[in-house]
Amino acid sequence: MMTELGAGTRRLMLFLAGDSPGSRRARSNLASVLGDYDLDDSAVTFVNVLTEPVMALDMCVFATPALIYGADETEISLYGDLSDAEALRGFLEGIFGATGQRP
């Protein structure tokens, strides 16, 4: 399953390894900034690699947590528990713009 961010094939996915501490931190850190971009959890597809390893295979995600954004032929990834807020915001602004406008 993936959430379409508007038209086309743009999508934001957070790959997690079950309910591990790192996964919980990533989910929490992402949720804390989504609002700044006028987004909520529904804009993100959460993939548990423990139960959906094929999805991890398809997206070549072997390190978790991993926030993946795909649009057309472009794909960018942010690995880690998203605890570096500056890096996370930089990643999201690269997608949604500094104003946080939904694409």
Next chain:
Amino acid sequence: MVEQTTQLTKRPTRIAGFDAMSQGGLPRGGITLLQGDAGAGKTIFALQVLANAAEAGENGLFLAFEERSADVLRNASSLDWNIEQYLERHLFMIDARPSGEVEVSGQFDIGGLLAVLSAMADKVDLSWVVLDGIDQLVALGGDLQRVDTELLRLRDWLRGRDITVLMTAKESPDIGYQSGYLDRLRFELSTIVTLSSQHDGHRFSRRLRIAKYRGSAHVADEVPLLIGTRGVVLPYSSPPVDPVPASSERVSTGVERLDTLLGGGYFRGSATLITGAPGTSKSSLAAAFAAAAAARGDKVLYISFDEAASQIQRNMRSIGIELGPHLESGRLVIAERRSWQSLAEAHFLEIVELLDSEQPDCLVVDPLSALSKAGGECRSYNLIERLMDKFKARGITCVVTSLIEPEVGTDESSAAQVSTIADTWLALNYQIHDGERNRSMSVVKSRGTAHSNQVRELVLSSDGIHLADVYAFGSEVLMGTARLDHEHAVARERELAQQRQAQRRRQLQQQLRDLRTRTSELEEELEGETALLAADQHQDRRLRDEIRDSRQGTDRAGDRREHKQ
């Protein structure tokens, strides 16, 4: 880290030489680090392990963190493995390289990797997992402390699974982040194999070393590694083979008087070293041996460095050695090689392959010393001794030549290092006397054979190779014109002696004839005398008879007169 306490068992890699070095392969249920610089052969090595396993019916998973799996397969397509046939049956290739731009925010772990591994392990009975280019995952960032943790997670995942993990990692001084990371891996892992590459002059060569194999005996030496159409090969790593039992059979050297000198020729299965400066007839002696062997029906392999078969044929024909018929019959095969074309270890490997394909009874390598001019390791790995050991182990009667060039620093003492494994050592040389240069030969050693230690002149002519008679003159042996002069003088002396003998014979025969005539005359005289004597005796007897008769007549007349009175 807590080490496994279970007994170490191994899974063969089936890479020629490596299993011998590692005494069985890589640990089952364990992780091996295959580290090395770019181009050292890590990926090929790992993929070959999986290809070999697939051929044996084992399943392997290859996760490509550095290259696309399609590229890995394309690179392997030039090899003889036919790896495509195993895909999705025994060999599973997965692209593990993150696509697109990658950034990092905080800590991450290998949870995704373990999830994929679990899924694959549930799907197929995996024996091998290759994590190719694990450094790419580390290159994403993260702190070094987590390497320990992630390794522990991987070990936990492996526990209870009969899977061997081979993890390749690039070692490069240009990438700073890796040094600490690799140090951690090296410290934590029990089995480490290091590949390296270097330039020997203009040649690129590779090496392999088992840097660590905790709990297992192994060969720790660094050995040359070759990548050819068969993939990775460790040419010097095959275990030693017991030589065939020593034979007492003699085989001809191709030179009659040399056969006599050596008690009938070389021992079958022995190794002969012929050393000499350029032009001392090393090749001629070797070719004479080859021709004699082929003529008696032996299969002969003649490995020629830097001289074409046609040149050898032409040159040998000029001294009465015809190789053509033997080449046509197939009893003689000349393999041309170029010393500069390959690394020494590649020559070694290809010569061994030639032995496998040709299965010769006899072998000539001319000159074996050419290997020392090839790039790569020769001296430090005792390549020549290794080769000769191979020949002897197969019972091949071999003659190898070695060029001695005093001008470039090779002399008999350097050949002597090689000669330790040779059973017979013939030293060829030039003797310069009275402005003449003549070829000479001496038997430096010949194990199991009583032989002369005199230097002899080696004479090449259109009817073959000959060893001249030895004419000692003071401390020298006469050669060339001096020998010919001496031979002429000896011949003249012999001729004069023969003339004197003939004259004496004639004199004696004349005396004998005279004596026979005299004997005959005396016999006739004796016969005459005997006849006269017999006649005289006869006359005597007749006279005595007459006297006796006359006396008897007188007596009877007297008796009658007395009776009348």
